[in-house]
Amino acid sequence: MKKSIISLTLATLAFAASAQANIKWDYVGAGYTDAGGDGPYIEGSFRLDSQWVADARLTLLSSGPADVNLLQAGINYLSGFKLDFSPTTQTYVLAGIDHAFGDADDTGVYGGVGLRHPLTPEVELYSEATYHTIADNYGSLAGGIAYYLSPDWAIRGNIALNSGDMKNEFRFGVSYQF
Incomplete structure (x- = not known):
C-alpha cells in the first residue's frame, strides 16, 4: 500500500511539474506500426494559426496476403483550456476522415479530445480519446511519448488501445520538427 501511494505521488508530481519546453505542432515523421497487420507509416502536422492544426497520416499495413492502406486526415482545434495543476498542458479537440483502401x-x-504535456524540455507526453465510424465503429484510447534528441529531431512511440474487434496499435518512429 505504501509503495502504491509513493508511486502515485511521484507520478502526480512528475506530471504536474512545470516544464519550459514548447509543444511543436509542425513536424513530419515516419516509422513502423503494428495494428493487426504491420508496416511503415508517414505523418505530418502543420499549425495553420494559433488555434488550428491540420494533420495527416498514411499507414501501409500488411498481414499475410492482405494489404490494407489507411489514410487519416484531420484538423485539431487547440482549446486554450488550461489545467489548474498543469498550466503547460495543451488540450485540443480533433476531427477528421479515415479512409481504408487496397484489399479493403x-x-x-473520427472525433475526440486530446492533450499534450511537456514533461521536461526533452520529453513530451500525449494522449487522445477518439471514436471512429470506420470498421464497424470503435473507440480508441492512445498514449505516447516524444523524446527530443535535439530541437529538430524526436523519437516517438505510442500505443492505442481499441475497443471491439479492432486490434490495438503500436507505433514507433522519428520526426523532424520545423
Whole structure:
C-alpha cells in the first residue's frame, strides 16, 4: 500500500511539474506500426494559426496476403483550456476522415479530445480519446511519448488501445520538427 501511494505521488508530481519546453505542432515523421497487420507509416502536422492544426497520416499495413492502406486526415482545434495543476498542458479537440483502401475499402469519420504535456524540455507526453465510424465503429484510447534528441529531431512511440474487434496499435518512429 505504501509503495502504491509513493508511486502515485511521484507520478502526480512528475506530471504536474512545470516544464519550459514548447509543444511543436509542425513536424513530419515516419516509422513502423503494428495494428493487426504491420508496416511503415508517414505523418505530418502543420499549425495553420494559433488555434488550428491540420494533420495527416498514411499507414501501409500488411498481414499475410492482405494489404490494407489507411489514410487519416484531420484538423485539431487547440482549446486554450488550461489545467489548474498543469498550466503547460495543451488540450485540443480533433476531427477528421479515415479512409481504408487496397484489399479493403471503407471510409468513416473520427472525433475526440486530446492533450499534450511537456514533461521536461526533452520529453513530451500525449494522449487522445477518439471514436471512429470506420470498421464497424470503435473507440480508441492512445498514449505516447516524444523524446527530443535535439530541437529538430524526436523519437516517438505510442500505443492505442481499441475497443471491439479492432486490434490495438503500436507505433514507433522519428520526426523532424520545423
